[in-house]
Amino acid sequence: MNTSNHEELEEIQNCDNDDIENAELEEPEGQSGFGSHLLGLNRKTYEQVGVDTPGNTPITKEPGIGWMTAFLFVTYFVGLAILVPLRKLMIIDYKLSYPSGTATAVLINGFHAPKGDEMAKFYFDFSMTYVGAGMICSHLVNLSLLFGAVLSWGIMWPLIRGLKGQWFPESLPESSMKSLNGYRVFISIALILGDGLYNFAKILLFTATNIHATMERRSKKSHNQGPDDLKRNQVFVRESIPMWLALSGYILLAAISIIAIPFIFPEVKWYYVVVAYILAPTLSFCNAYGAGLTDMNMAYNYGKVALFVLSALGGKRHGVVAGLVGCGVIKSLVSTSSDLMQDFKTGHLTFTSPRSMLVGQAIGTAIGCVVAPLTFFLFYKAFDVGNPDGEYKAPYAIIYRNMAILGVEGFSALPHHCLHLCCGFFAFSVAANLVRDFNPKNIGRWIPLPMAMAVPFVVGGYFAIDMCVGSLIVYAWHILKTKEATLMLPAIASGLICGDGLWILPSSILALFKVRPPICMRFLERA
Template identity: 40%
Template sequence: MASVSGVRPQDHQPPAQAATIAAVNGDNNDEGPSVELAFAGQQPPPWWRQVTARSVATSVVLGAVLSFMSMRIGLTAGVGPSFNIVASLLGFFAVKSWTRLLARCGVASQPFTRQENVVLQTCIISCATLSFYGGFTTYLLAMTETVAKSAGGAGTGKDVYTLHTGKIIAFLSLVSFASLFCTLPLRKLMILDYKLMYPTGSAIAGIVNSFHTPAGAATAKLQVLAMSKAMAGSFMWAFFQWFYTGGSGCGFQDFPMFGIKAYKQKFYFDFSASLVGVGMICPVLINFSMLFGSIITSFIMWPTLQSKKGQWYTDPSPTNFKGINGYKVPMGIAMVLGDCLFQLGAITIRAANHFHKNRQEQKLSGASMPDDRNSDEQTSLSYDDCRRSKIFLNEGMPDHVAIAGYILFAAISTIFVPCIFPQIGYYHVVFLYTVAPILAFCNSYASGLCDWSLASVYAKLAIFIVGAWVGEASGGAIAGLAACGVMLMIIGNAAELMHDFKTGYLTLTSPLSMFISQAIGTLLGCLINPLVFMSFQKLVGKEHLGEAGSVFSAPLATAYRGLAVLSVEGIKILPKHSTKFCVAFFFVAFCLDCLTAVAKAKKWKVKKIIPNAMALAIPFLIGPNIAIDMAMGSLLLVIWKKADKKNASTLAVVVASGLICGDGLWALPSAILSIFQIEPPICMKFLSSYQTEEMQEHFLPKLATSSQ
């Protein structure tokens, strides 16, 4: 699973996860009593034994590692891979290894249950997801002077905000903890009454259940071994590449695989193992849609627009909104909005129809059997459902406590959020916290149906509403981005919590322990992610984090900044014909989505090759080399599945995760080498034939003379 341009498309499942969903699809239709009968002799431990000190300690380490990986990929590629499966696997491996080590030393330890595994996974993911929902690659970074200048703004005054670690921790804590209480009273309605699937939560439950059965242990060992090999190989490859980067533009990262002319358009393969791994996780259609968009923009659109310099625009800056960037970013944003508008409408209609159908069925069943309804419902439940419903209903936080908790955090946020971001008023915060529960319910319901969270769509709407409300003179850009953060965290985390409750329901994990683990993970995320972000600022430099053209260009931050600027300044700042292009590409995205929907409904064969509109928008904001890397990951996965489909389905996700982790881990020794000023010994650079002749004519004779 991966995020594309801020939307988290969880319905595109990777192979291993798709297989698991197929195995657990439906609570009682396919699996019957088989799952819980395997655990019939094991009574679930009480909730206070499910949240253990060792699980919290493991969460701190793994949460920090995955937060670092997620933030690094978000800052470079603009996508946010979901590490749910990785967290389950690494948590299982870490605690199992610890208990076995203690056993060999003769020290008794508490058995590692599937409930503790779920609590551990929930805690890790709650921490890691804040790297995205917390805005470190999106709205928070978009407030900085560097991103403001990269997006074409002046980068001064009320339109920029200096990120203070303490204030960011306070902001994250207030909003993210409020999100935990937002839809908590609806857990019974969503999971038991309407029996929403929540595919991600169901998939994780299937994996955890399999880990803790005799048959699942062997598979877990195989996956851990594959991940370890991939991680080691990726780390060594990054280490090997370092030797050839002794200068500007040196190394494998600038390998002109498709020729020098293509290289000048940034169309090259840079041998990034982490991006190849991301490509293996992302759906094939997403990756090749990005590649298709890169080809169109790099070889058709940008050369055409560059030829119009002096006629349509005069600003020479490649980053100013009054120059060529005034075409690139707005057109990308227009495609994003077109896709978001269609998805929002389609999922809202689908959720409303599903909700209405369920209400009608409940009325009919209630009218026909008013006296025996409860008894008939109980007898119709399977063995699995009886055990699961009993624990799910008997253990949990009272609804009035959840409502009081949300109101309390909303009141505190109303006071302190305007202190953190002076550009936003208390009445704006009241408005956001009033609307957020309604939108969170809609998003959680839709996510339960099709596993697609539209939190970022609602967040982008908040940018436009609050940004225009505050106005340009009063710092509307920063106010809109702050409002975006409030909506994104509340709505996104609320949907994530429902997925966790579904996982807990299918594994007999106490809802109270799930909530506590979510709270612990959120607290860790509020502390760890700002520190990780600060480490990136130290390693890369504040002035380069989000800088256009740099390795850590943060394309999503640029897009969010563009939305904020447009919300307060309007279209008057854009160059000639830019708005026409925006309208055209908005309808291109909308029509592509319509065509995709019709193709799926009619079951046309072309549905598998229609480009994804959101993925097509990515090359408007970043270079095509990232799309090439990710497409290479998809190509490797396709070849692997052709050669060995069984192993590919079992190991593809963990191998991809190992590639991501290994490449990311190299950042630490690389930083240490940089601190001690140890430079790579070799510069490997590629020159055109003309440059080679010039070097032979002018440089080599001088070098020979100086050596004599």
């Protein structure tokens, strides 16, 4: 699970910018939901949303170490088995970059490199994660991110904001799902699902109709690979995980979860959990595919899909609880499967057995399922979490409960023309993939990736600029010194990413003791 206590802490603190949830808290770590969907079940959040609010049922559940630990165990472990059969397709056939996994592999390989240690030295700052990711991702991915940022934050959101009072009520804050945030979330979901479902359907069709031709084509391609790549692929395939083991493991763990979750939450019927596990494989593939391209784990977005679906299925009586729990189930599954693919990428580059990576991830997941609730309760008992006038306001608990209420009321409660825009962007996502597949050498090479475009719609455009800076560094360095760039760029990018990750622990300690940065920089408009 790799849950980051630092990100959980920020999630329950007051956040002035709604994008923090998407950019910081909901990335590969911090998916437990202690500051969002699980905390949204307690009575304090129910009262803050409004006792008389339509759809806000009085059913609540206070946080507890026991049920939270059990919930994490029965949900996170299912995600370890869900995409194991597709690991070869994602890592070897699609050659997805998985920048975080690649950075970890480069760092590990650097410890054991027989030569080139002096050239691999690099002094890096602790706040350059996205620049490093941009140096690993392709130019097309980075430019697609920038295009999505310009289209959304430069054109669409200002235009929609100007229609306040016509398309949505002026009295609502922009963070409301019935306001501007509704457009942000649902349009990004439409783009992501369009791209992910297209590729998922293409893989099923391709596998069913062209198995023999595919094997011949892969055999021919293997002759053009370097010796290191061939050896990596051989190790990765040789130490395989049997298909029957992955499928039976998923079915067994899902069955345990289907039985256990209704015991933890009596309002959640067993068939709601079945629906969640039917959605899980497709959503997990979409997220892992997107993470391989952009290094952004969008599990929170897929959790919102389940939240709305299960809230609608649960009806007015149990819809809120069913939606919040379903959100947690899908977020856990989708996040864990994406993290496992990152680990498989690391294992592929370091000649490590996939079986060892799977066992290591399982051990880490078990530790996280125990440590994460205990860490949360340190803050929950020591501070007044959820108090709107306190330090730990936990704003996302209210947001997620409101989203569940919205799902109970139906999609007709969304702002005007939101569904029309979603259908349009879903169609664009499918059309863009069709053009890229049928005309890859001419028009297709200039078509942006819908999956990458969708990320800035919710997160914001700032990180797209950072990643394009990384892409510009790669482009310029290859023009000036191609050979040096080939050797140095992976080390530099890995240093930028890993350096920021290593800073999380001291940053968490400083945040715990309320130590503030000595310098605060702010840019103001000229008078």
